[in-house]
Amino acid sequence: PLQTSPPSSTIATTMATTPYPKPPSQATLNTIQEITQIYSSLPPRPSIEEIEAATTTLDTLNNLEETKLQEISTQKPPHDVPDDLFYVLQQLKNTMVLFQSHQQRKEAIHLLQLDKMFQTFGDLIQRASELISPDEDTNTKKKKLPTLLEDVEEEEELQKSDDFEDEKGSLVHKPFLFTGDGSIEKLSLIKVATVIENCANNKDTTLELRGKLVDQMEWLPLSIGKLSDVTQIDLSENRIMALPTTIVGLKALTKLDLHSNQLINLPNSFGELINLIDLDLHANKLKSLPASFGDLTNLVELDLSTNDFIQLPDKIGNLISLKRLNVETNRLEELPFTIGNCTSLSVLKLDFNELKALPEAIGKLECLEILTLHYNRIKKLPTTIGNLSNLEELDVSFNELEFVPENLCFAVSLKKLNLGKNFADLRALPTSIGNLEMLEELDISDDQIKTLPESFRFLSKLRVFRADVTPLEVPPKEVVKLGAQEVVQYMADYVTNRDAKLLSLKKKKKKGFCFWFCSICGPQQE
DSSP, X not given: OOOOOOOHHHHHHHHHHSOOOOOOOHHHHHHHHHHHHHHHTSOOOOOHHHHHHHXXXXXXXXXXXXXXXXXXXXOOOOTTSOHHHHHHXXXXXXXXXXXXXXXXXXXXXXXXXXXXXXXXXXXXXXXXXXXXXXTSOHHHHHHHSOHHHHHHHHXXXXXXXXXXXXXXXXXXXXXXXXXXXXXXXXXXXHHHHHHHHHHHHHTXXXXXXXXXXXXXXXXXXXXXGGOTTOOEEEOOSSOOOBOOXXXXXXXXXXXXXXXXXXXXXXXXXXXXXXXXXXEEOOSSOOOOOOXXXXXXXXXXXXXXXXXXXXXXXXXXXXXXXXXXXXXXXXXXXXXXXXXXXXXXXXXXXXXSSOOOOOOGGGGGOTTOOEEEOOSSOOOOOOGGGGGOTTOOEEEOOSSOOOOOOGGGGGOTTOOEEEOOOOTTXXXXXXXXXGGOTTOOEEEOTTSOOOBOOGGGGGOTTOOEEEOTTOOOOBSOHHHHTTOHHHHHHHHHHHXXXXXXXXXXXXXXXXXXXXXXXXXXXXXXXX
């Protein structure tokens, strides 16, 4: 059908109601300029990572506060302390916990409040946009904002991006943060939470926070469980007292360094970190390991030294991949028999404990190369020690050894043997010590040995021999001072000369016997 034009009255009405863009007045431009000046004077808005970190920080502090208060409530007064006085102490502890939580919450609360204020600023800017272009959709409105306002928003985004990159680079990748005077900057709980958020978002594989946490920080943020891509974490040299259970979310973790903290225990689910290869827990306050610890069957290196262990769990025998185990400087009184199942062990350090003996199962560790037992209370070595055919170093100094089993001489790979400082207890070396033909170093200082075995002369590779304050008579002290090979040669000459004398004596005795026999049995003269 033929289209007809609208009536003139309709066109007029339409023209009257359709707004035409008019140039803004000077007053409007001044108002917009003032708005942009205020907006541009604001600091960068907290990033999403920072807001997440603040939320995590508050959750962590709430969890920590509840745990500490619960622990205090279960404490019982000592027998001779009045209940009222102990109640005062408990209330003081409770108040201190609340005070510390309040102090640590400040930064997180401030950040969340700051974000709310920025939300208000954002809403007002959006309202200004709508007032400038009331009839356009959102995208068009933003395009019609004055150029100055657009520049401010772009500048803000750029600044936030730069700040994020700086923070990411300084907190996650750089080994240390430094203040203006050159000292190391310590990170608060919320800053650590921010680092974790950035690390998780960037899918970083390492997190290095050695010695970077403030002294008041005893717990890690719960968000640490987000680091599913991280393979190595260094949290050493801080004051961490406990690990959050969320740490088991780090399924890719292969190396964890927690040395020199204040750890009292590990989460019961710690054994879920099944990909761990290297675990350093030395210099903490651990007394026990969780039952799940035996599930760490991929563990190759384990350092439990300088803790407070009295015994190791039987589950330690499940660690079939373990090659290096260090439990020096604890209070161990015995080793579990299951240690014999750790057949991959090449290094076992047991110095500075209270061991009185080793289990016979130690002889199953056929890959063992280094065994150190310095400063214990061992009176004898197991007879199975001779099965350690790959053993190269054995240190049993500062013990109470009464004798060394002959079986030790079957450990023919031995290169270093320290039997010193057994004082009045050790009086002889095994007679077959000469079988240890690979031996390079031998220490018998401060023992009560007077004579070296004859087989000592076969130690042709011996280059270090220490016998300080040992009352040796064979060889004499002046020979010992000359060096190891001089001692070996002396023993060889000693045995040769002695055998020659014995042979001569035998010949004389035989000759004398023949003369006597002939004189008795020969023909008698009438």
